[in-house]
Amino acid sequence: MxxxxxxxxxxxxxxxxxxxxxxxxxxxxxxxxxxxxxxxxxxxxxxxxxxxxxFKEYDVAKGIMGSPWVGLKNFKDFFNDYYFVRLLRNTLLLSVYNLLWSFPATILFALLLNEIRQEKFKKVVQTVTYLPHFISTIVVCGMLIDFLADDGLITQIVKLFGGEGKYYLNYPQYFRTIYVSSGIWQSIGWGSIIYLAALSGIDTELYEAATIDGAGRLRQTWHITLTGLLPTIVTLLILEIGKLMNLGYEKIILLYNGNTYETADVISTYVYRLGLGASRRYSYTTAIGLFNSLINLILLVSANKISKRLTDNSLW
Amino acid sequence: MKRIICLVLALCMLCMAGCTNQEKQKEAGSTNQKLTYWVGMNSSQLTTISNYAELPMYQKLSEETGVEVEFMHPPTGQEAEQYNLLIASGDYPDMIERGWSTDAGGPGKAVADGIVLPLDDAIKNYAPNYQELLENNHELKKAFSTDDGQIFAFGGITVMPKLNPGGYFIRKDWLEKLGMEAPKSIEDWEAYFEGCKTQLGIETPFSTDSYRMNYAKLFSESFGIGSKYYIDAAGEVKYAPMQPEFKEYLTLMNSWFEKGYLDKGIFSNDANMVESKILNSMTGSFYGFIGSTFGKLLAAAPDEQFQLMAVESPSLKSGEAAQLYVTKPYGFDASADMTYSLTNTTAFSTKNKDLEKSAKFMDYLYTEEGRKLKNFGVQDVSYTMVGDKPTYTEEISNNAEGRSMNEMIGKYCRATYPNPGFGDDPYYIEQYYKYPQQLEAVDIFAANLDHAVAFDMPPVTPLAEEVTEMSTLQATIDTYQEEMFAKFIMGTESLDNFDKYVATLKSMNIDRILEIYKNAMQRYEAR
Known part of the structure; x- marks a missing residue:
């Protein structure tokens, strides 16, 4: 006992x-x-x-608890909005284009940097490409507006190559290109840091062995560098996909105008105009935010699942 | 483990100590009976003072009325959010100064929600000057009342209603070079533009920024309409972008755009870009304001040749009188010598500790001395009397450190931004507009005020339940209208589709918004 x-x-x-x-x-x-x-x-x-x-009709004076319940009314309002389809399309397209171009561009840039053997040159290139990251969005957009005016720097260059001289920001067909390419310029240097860190973790013996086996530069990049980077790439990609609906509105608001709403008006800019207008519709904009988050969550979970099945890399 | 518990406990104690400290401070605050006054401060004033308690105007006001006031300032630029937090906290200050009329549901809702106190009794009993002013000016009383006819605030009074601060400006020296008179009609303007292009080689004769293009009355008033929602001469609420005249207006703008009279970047310009174009002699005319735009450009003039002048709003046909859209609210006749400003008005909260003292404090601003105090500060400190004209000291009007007059006035009183009391005093305007061209501009813009055909909407308040409905409709309509406006002018959408555009606006239920405004107007008129 x-x-x-x-x-x-x-x-x-x-x-x-x-x-x-x-x-x-x-x-x-x-x-x-x-x-x-x-x-x-x-x-x-x-x-x-x-x-x-x-799910309520929020009223500041009544508080969160005291405001009346309205069920799914705010969501229904949004789905029935005249511009719902266009907003959704613009948001997704702009996000997807951004991902398609800037994501590989960053990786490619990191690989190129990695190939540079001259340390000094490499440092200069790195510093120069980091710089745009530290320029505030409003300044970047001010520069873009100036450069893309009919006598602006970029317009002049376009003219040199036989293009037209016009205010490029006034035409909806150019908006996505401008948005995505300037985004790449802003983020390429900064985004490559994480890949460079991952690259430095790859065992140099692997390269030596590959050289002995007769693998060229491209083969080495393909089989060793990219394979070594894969976990990082996949993790970042999943995270990016999880943010697909959260397109930052600051840059768009600074660049768009009535002429380009057709391609430039996204959910977040619409919410901005609606939520910060004379009547602040907190409930409606919260509903839209919640809807966005829900889509993001679904995208994130499915991207993670797909990646787990295909590459064995996943967030959880 | 013990140490962790100790640490956590210590943290908790700290928090509690902090909380109780605050409580104590609050209690202490209420025992010495200082009234609390919640008001946002504009950024230019922040360069010279950090709290209105430092402002000589308020020190003197407290001295004269014997009412001690403690000011609470929300961070500049966050007034709306901070106000909502204030209301959510349930801890209201005694007096709250802000723009009540733009709230959803208007001031009437704030009264109904038990935030704002109806002031009729307090004014009758303790504020004789304000009472007299409102009794003699029914339009003022209407503006400072809720739809139920209760006065909710001590409001701002603009003394110089003929002040029409926005308008067209032109390069005077170019006009002379072309041998032309100041344009008076659309035709004259076209001649000027053509002259600029062909004889002077100017690429963009007219420029403005995207915001003003969309919201200002830019040339549309010549067609007898306002901008967005307005009241026509018959007192009816109209939406300018769907009037038949708007099509004519768009046609003209489109032809100007095609001919290169308008800046091609008109939809992407910001105000700074326009100013630099003007100063670099790239553009010959623009739309702007006497104080901010015109004054700034005159000060920055690159050389003596560079001369700007204000020109009156053009008439549609030569020889006819110009039609004007005035920001003066409907209901005032041209001879009225004051109008209201609701940008910042002071209401008393339902938790006001001392109505009598609060009312006395505010009422002083509506006396002759109070008017001087608000516009010029304290005698012999910030102004001296030259004859019967209060004159700012040298420190303010010609600052040795190069500080602007706006900043320097803000160090002593609250003349430069709208707030309770009399504002835009003629003596203030006379000194604030440093350049003679600015004073001329005042007269030029006021020239045709009697020909006003369109007016700003008075501060009507749609019902709270209508507001949600309206804002959803409005967001869609605004998006569509702005988009089409740009397309029509740039020619990417044919003007033949104007009827289709009006039909789309109707399908977006613009009529419902007009109906809501119409009802609100009726309630306003009945105040």
């Missing part, structure tokens, strides 16, 4: 002791983690409660 009890208690005690020991040993790590945890709870999980206003 005594023995039994002792047997039952003893491992328990040991277990407890080991947790305590663990806590005592790493106490500061736990404290650090607690701060981060508190941050997420306070600023990311608790505010989620506010999303209920998507």
């Amino acid at each position: 005594y023995e039994l009890r002792a047997r039952n208690v003893l491992p328990n005690k040991k277990h407890k002791a080991s947790i305590l020991k663990d806590l005592r040993r790493d106490v500061w790590i736990y404290v650090l983690a607690a701060v981060v945890l508190a941050y997420y709870i306070l600023f990311h999980y608790l505010p989620m409660y506010g999303a209920v206003i998507a």
Whole structure:
């Protein structure tokens, strides 16, 4: 009897002791983690409660609790919106084009940088390509508006190659090109950092072995570099896909005008015009935000699943 | 483990201590009976002061009325969000100064929600000057009342209603080179544009920025219509972009665009780009404001040849009188010597501690001394009397450090932005507009004010339940209208499709919005 009890208690005690020991040993790590945890709870999980206003007709004076429930009315309003289809199409197209062009461009750029053997030249190129990342969007857009005017720098260059001289930002057919290409210019250097870090982790012995086996530069890039980068690429790609609906509105708002709404007006800019107009429709815009997040979540989960099946790489 | 618990507990204690400290401060605040006044401060004033308690105008006002006031300032630019937070917190200050009329549901809803106190009794009992002013000016009283006819705020009064701050400006020296008179009709303008293009080699005779192109009354008033929603001469609410005259207007703009009279970048320009085009002699005329645009450009004039002048709004046909769209609200006749401003008005919250003191504090602004105090500050500190004209000190009008007059006035009083009390005092205008050309512009823009055919809508308030419906409709309509406006002018959409465009606007239920406004107008008139 005594023995039994002792047997039952003893491992328990040991277990407890080991947790305590663990806590005592790493106490500061736990404290650090607690701060981060508190941050997420306070600023990311608790505010989620506010999303209920998507199902209410929120009124500041009545508060979140006191505002009347309206069910799915706000969502229905959005789906029935005259511009719903166009907004959705523009958002997805602009996002997908952006992903299709700028994602591979960044990888390609990192690979090219990696091939440069002259350190000084490499450093200069890197610094020059990082710079646009630090220029604020409003300045970038101001430059674009100037450069794309009928006497602007870019327009002059286009003219040299036989193009037309006109205000390119006034024509819907050019908007996506302008948006995507300027986006590449802004982000290519900065985006390549993470790949360069991953590249430095690839074992150099692999290259030596490949050289001995008679593999050329391209073969090495294909079989060693890209394969080594694959986990990073896949992770970033999944994350990017999860953001597909969250197209930043700042740059679009600064670049678009009535002429280009046809291709440039996206969900977030429409919400901006609606939510910050004279009557602030918090509930309606929250509903749209929630809808966006839902689509993003579905995209993220499915991208993750597909990737798991195809490449064995996944976020979870 | 113990240490962690200790740490967590310590953190909790700290938080609680912080909270109770705040509570204590609040209690202390209420015992010394200072009234609280919530008001946003504009950014130019922030360069010289950090709180209105530092403003000589308010120090003097407290001294004169014996009312101590503590000011609360939301971060500049976030007034709307901060106001919502304030309301959500349920902890209202005694007085709140903001633009109440643009809220969904208007000030009437704030009264119904128990945020704002109807002021009729307080004004009758404690604010004789304001009471007298409103009794003598029914239009003012209407503007500062809810649809139920209750006065909700101490409002702003614009003393110089003939002030029509926006209009057309032209290069005077080019006009002289071309041997022309100041254009008076659309025809004259076309002649000027043609002259600029052919004789002076100017590529863009007229320029403005995309915002003004969309929202200003740019040349459309010559066709007898306003911009967006307006009230016509018969007192009816109209939507300019669907009037038949708007088609004629678009036709003219389209032809100007094709002929190269208008800046090709008119839909992507921002204000700075336009200003640089003007200063670099790339454009010969523009739309702007006497204070901000015109004053700035006159100060930046590159050489003596560069001369600008204001020109009056053109008539549609030569020899006819110009038709005007005035921002003066409907209901005022041309001779009225004051109008209202609802940009910033002061309401009392339902938690106001002392109605009598609050009303006394505000009422002083509507006296002759209060008017001087608000527009010029304190005598012998920020102004001196030259004859019967209050004159700003040298420090303000000609600052040695090169600070602008706007900034310097803001250090002493609240003359430069609309707020409760009398604003735009003629003596202030006279000194604020430094250049004689600006004062001329005031007269030129006021020239045809009696020919006004379109007016701004008064501050009507649609019902709270109509507001949600309206904003959804409006967002769609605005998007469509802006898009088509640009396309019609640039010629990417044929003007033959104008009827189809009107039909689309109708299918977007523009008539419902007009109906809501019409009802709101009726309620307004009945105030």
